[in-house]
Amino acid sequence: MASLLLTPTVNAAPKKISVKPMQLLTTVGTPDEVSGVVVSGKSLIIFGSKESKAYARAVDITGKEIWNLSLDQSPASIATAAAVDPAGDIWITGATPIATGLISPTPTATPVNPDNASVPSYTTVGNLQAIAIWKVTSAGVLSLTNTLPTSSALFPTSISVDRNGASIVGVMGNEKGNSGFLVNIDSAMLFSKLLQFGFAATTADAVVRHGDGTFTVAGSSSETLAGKKAAGITDGVLIKVSQELKITNVVRSSAAKGKRIWNSASSTLLLGGEVVSGGKTETAITKFSSSYLPTWTYRFASTGPTMTAGSIHALFISTAPTPQLNWNPKVPTPLLLTFDAKGAITAAFSGAAGQKEVLKVLMTKELGVLVVTSSAEETSIFTLIPR
Numbered sequence: 001m002a003s004l005l006l007t008p009t010v011n012a013a014p015k016k017i018s019v020k021p022m023q024l025l026t027t028v029g030t031p032d033e034v035s036g037v038v039v040s041g042k043s044l045i046i047f048g049s050k051e052s053k054a055y056a057r058a059v060d061i062t063g064k065e066i067w068n069l070s071l072d073q074s075p076a077s078i079a080t081a082a083a084v085d086p087a088g089d090i091w092i093t094g095a096t097p098i099a100t101g102l103i104s105p106t107p108t109a110t111p112v113n114p115d116n117a118s119v120p121s122y123t124t125v126g127n128l129q130a131i132a133i134w135k136v137t138s139a140g141v142l143s144l145t146n147t148l149p150t151s152s153a154l155f156p157t158s159i160s161v162d163r164n165g166a167s168i169v170g171v172m173g174n175e176k177g178n179s180g181f182l183v184n185i186d187s188a189m190l191f192s193k194l195l196q197f198g199f200a201a202t203t204a205d206a207v208v209r210h211g212d213g214t215f216t217v218a219g220s221s222s223e224t225l226a227g228k229k230a231a232g233i234t235d236g237v238l239i240k241v242s243q244e245l246k247i248t249n250v251v252r253s254s255a256a257k258g259k260r261i262w263n264s265a266s267s268t269l270l271l272g273g274e275v276v277s278g279g280k281t282e283t284a285i286t287k288f289s290s291s292y293l294p295t296w297t298y299r300f301a302s303t304g305p306t307m308t309a310g311s312i313h314a315l316f317i318s319t320a321p322t323p324q325l326n327w328n329p330k331v332p333t334p335l336l337l338t339f340d341a342k343g344a345i346t347a348a349f350s351g352a353a354g355q356k357e358v359l360k361v362l363m364t365k366e367l368g369v370l371v372v373t374s375s376a377e378e379t380s381i382f383t384l385i386p387r
Contacts, residue, residue, distance in 0.1 A: 016326045019348040022336070022371055022382035026063035031357070034379040035080050037372045039364045040088045040138045044381060047071075047079045047092050054079035054094050056136055061367065067140030071132075072096055078128060081168070083161045088138040093156040093168045095128035098149040129153055131168060131194075133185055148183060148191040158206045160267075163187075169204035169217055172196070180204030180219050182241060195245045198223050201234070206265040213243035218271060220261035226250040236260035236273050236284070238292050251292045253284070260284070263305035272306030272314050275299065283316040287343060296343030303332050309361035312339050312346075315371055316358060322348075334358055334373050336384075349384055 028034060028046045035048040043058040043066055054077040057068040071079055071092060079094040129152060135144040156170035165186040171178045180197035181204060197204055201222035208216040217239040222230050225237060226247050231254035240249035253260050258277025265271045269288040274281065283302035287295045301320035308314045318335035321328045324345045327335070334351025355373040362370040371382040 017324060017345060017348055019325055019327045019335070019350050020384075022334075022349050022351050022384060023386055024352065025061055025370065025381045025383045026059065027378045027380045028059065028063070029379050030377065031374040031379055034374070035078075036082060036359055037362070037370075037379075037381060038082045038084050038090060038360075039362050039367060039370065040084050040090055042366045043138065045082065045084070045090050045136075046379075047082050047090075049078045049094075052076040054092070054096075054132070054134070056082075056090065056092055056134075056140075058138075058140060069136060069140050069142060071134045071136075071142065071145075076127065077132065078155075079132075079134070080156050080170075081159045083159045083166070085161045085166075086163055089143070090136045090138070091159055091161045091166050092134045092136065093159045093166075094132045094134075095154055095156060096130045096132045096147055097127045098129045098147075127153070128155075131156060131170075131183060131191070133166070133168070133189060133191075135189065144189045146185070146189045146191065148194065150194065154181070157204065158264075160207045160209045162209050164209075167207045167209050167215055169207040169219070171203050174199070176200035178203065180217065180221075182207060182215065182217055182245070184215075184245075193245060195241065195247075197221070197239060197247075198225060202237075203261065204239075205261065205263055206271075208265050208267055208269065214248075215241040216265060216269065217241060218262035218265040218273075220259075221252075225252075228252055230254070232256060232258050232260060232277075234259040234261065236262040236271075238262070238265075238271075238288070240292070249292065253286075264307045266308045266310055268311040270308045270311055270314070272308040272316065274302075274305060281319075283314075283318075285314045285337070287311070287339075298343075300335075304357055307358050307361050309363045309369075311341070313337070313361045313363065313369065314339070315361045317355070332356075334371065334382075336361065336369075336371055351382055352380070355380070 047056040054071040058066040074096040077096040082092040130147040130149045152172040154172045177200035180202045182195045184192040203219040206218040222234045236253035238251040255277040262273040273284045283300045283306045286297040302316045306316040336349040338347040359372040
């Protein structure tokens, strides 16, 4: 697909929107130990890796710890992505070493880390060749766990859950480079077969589980997928996968002589990503239809990944004025945009200066919209509600 240059149609030029400051809710740890945050009820669930071990802990909105749990007893493990199911249980994925002698290791199995997620320096990533899944109750009880050994070092990037189970995507290293993967887990924590995307230059960064049993995987690729060649140096890709784990469609978003990647995809196919072309970096935010047709698209000067939530929120590090807003950041600053059904910007919120990376937008019934970002020193959670 050619580069998306659509813009929403509005009947009249709207008045410029004032950008409201987000409010700091709490800090939850250092970036090298925190991979992310999810919400179960009124509890903030922090997960990551500390002293070479995957962990999860819950705090309240003041930062007071409710429970703390070691997820794995292996010599080394990482927790890299999490999601909460309708019952409030937390599904956490990551990677652990395989059992000695179970599968011969790949000699040069060192995967890329497309989202620059935290991997402790003391963890030997090349040894982490088993996909791990941990299910934790809202009370902090590790109720179920399982692993899927593979022949390659790997890094799970995202997990999506519903009443029927979970889907995990990520990257696997090999002697040629890296490929993307998708694997499903049923309610009994049993793994499906593993579906691989590409062979040397593909990532899988987000996954959506659809009600009809199909899946959408978003990421990037510099190689031919399902017969469709790359149009740019690296294309953002949307991959449709059937219930039988067969690739049925691939849609590519390209920048001429540039690089694109889709970092995030919400359940309504609101996608966020990066575009690097002509010496500049931009955020791309696109709302796709169920048939992968773009309904509206924006580009904003930015740095790094873009995170989306629901049909209306997108978060990125803004580096320049935005025409629709009274906004002119002096330094790179987190910016959360809210859209209406037609793609018009309806509200905007700014994070604190000094935040280097956006991690997540969380839409919750109990706590409202939360934004997770990190500076060089700490990971912070912001709210849109003044407190």
